[in-house]
Every structure is written in structure tokens, then in C-alpha cells.
Amino acid sequence: MPGRTAPAPVAGHGAAAGTEEANGKRAVRAVPAWRRSLRPYLLIVPALLLTGGILYPFGLGLYYTVFDFAASKPQPDLVGLGNYRRILTQPAFWDSARVTVAYAVGAAAVETVLGVAVALLLHRSSLVGRVLEKILILPLMIAPVIAAIMWKLMLQPSVGVINHLLEPFGLGGVQWTDTPTGALLSSITVDMWVYTPFVAILALAGLRSLPASPFEAAAVDGAGWWFTFRRLTLPMLWPYVLVAVIFRFMDSLKVFDIIYALTEGGPGDSTMVLQIRAYLEAIRFQRYSFGISYMIVLWAVVYLVTMVLVRYLGRIQNRAAEVPR
16 A cells, blocks of 8 residues: 555565575685696596506517517517517418408408398398397307307317208218318308497498488489499498498407417418417417517507508598598
């Protein structure tokens, strides 16, 4: 009503509000400048620790390669590059390098072709495809050593299930891992069984990320499946496929577990890849510096091959995105 004044605030209410406001101001107090400047360095500490954990053993390995550490020589001598010269002049090294390249090329090529084919089949939306997509990752959940032992039992000439299944076709009794060619092909088969799903998953992810408009335009123009795959799908999918090739080829060059569990490098030296020869030199024969030198040479080969493939991948990605180089 006119003439009446507003009631006065209750005593203490304004003081409480003022206290809350003061507390709020203290809560948003500015961070000191020295703490802000220190924060970026604190964030990179985990990366520095990880880098140090990688570089320290690598540098220590390089240090050992310039000596002749061995169990039979407690006082090693400085030999410089003598270990590398000795490796590169041995026929055994070049035999192992040939086996390593043959294994890596064969495994990467077969897994790429099969992985892309499986991805194309699973890309069609269906209940069977969705079920198979879940089953596809099962080999990746098994350790490669366990997979190699499983296949070693299945490939036994007398009691293995593979020969038992082939007997009705007159193909039983095959010595799968007892011949040089059979041992190498068996090792590639185990690698293919374990890692083809990896390539298929990458290729399937690439297929699902491709734009739909070019394929719709091709369908309107009446293009066939092979023309669409060759002119549209494969050029746009190739960067994803090349990523899988880089991972698989790089990993196959330094394979150890599958071949050692399946054949231990035999028969003879038919599957003696560089990793197994380095293990034998360093651990079984206890020539530590010589074995580490093998690993450094293998690291250099893998590094150079990977750099070439990564540069090629960059050009392919630019071409797929229509970006001028």
C-alpha cells in the first residue's frame, strides 16, 4: 500500500551473504604466474620418462656392440665396428636376411589380400556379417606363442588333425614342418591365421568411412562391381590398406615368437630369421655383443623400410584427398 516502507533486512542475513561472496572470491583466486609457467613442463614429464626408458637400453645396447662381451671373455676388448663387419661378411647373416624378407613379404601380402577380401564381405550389412565380425577378433585375443603351439600340434604328421581331415582326399601324412619349404609356409600360415583379422578390421573401418556419393553416382551410371571396386573403392581405401601393410610388414621383419614356437628356426636354417639368430648368438652361445649387433642391424633395416613406406603413405593420402604435393 502507498506510504508503507519495505521491511528492513534481517540482522545477520547481509553479513552471511557477504561472507559467501568473499568465500567465492577466494575460490576463484588467480593461479600464481610461476605455477602457470611450470605446468607445461610437468605435463611432459611422463613422456620424458617413457622416452628415457626406451633410449637408455637402446644406448646401452649400442655401447655393448663396440666391445666383445661374451661369457668366455670376462674382460672384453674394444673392437669398434668389428662386430658389424663380422656380421656383414658372414654367409649365415645373408641367409637369415633372405629368410626374414621372404617371410615378411609372404605374410604381409597374404594377410593384406585376405584381410581386404574379408572386409569386403563383412561390409555388407547382414546378421551373418555382424556375427562373423565379432568372431573375427578371436585370433587376436590369443598370444602368438600359444597359437603357434596349437598349430604345431595340429600339423603333426601322425596325430595332427590337419592330416586327419585331409586323409579322405588322399593328402594325409604330409610333413608340414619337417621340410624347408613346408616349415616356412607353415609359419606364414600361422601368422596369417593370427593377424589377418587385424588387417580386416582396419580395412573394414576404412570401408565404413568412405563417402557414399561417388558410389551412388556410379550405380546411377550403371557401373559394374569390378569397375566400382577398381576405380572407386580401392583408390580411396588404399591409404587404410597401406597402414595395415606397414604395421604387418614391420612386425613380420622382427618376428620371433611364432617361428621359434613352431620350428625353432629349423629344419636346418630354413626358418632361421634374424631375430632367432640374434637370440641364439646372445643367449644360447652367450656371445652377447655379437647377438646385440644382430639386433641393431635388424633395427636399422626395419627403420629404413618403415621410413620409405611412411613417405609413400603420405603421398598416397595426399593423392586420395586430392591435395597437391
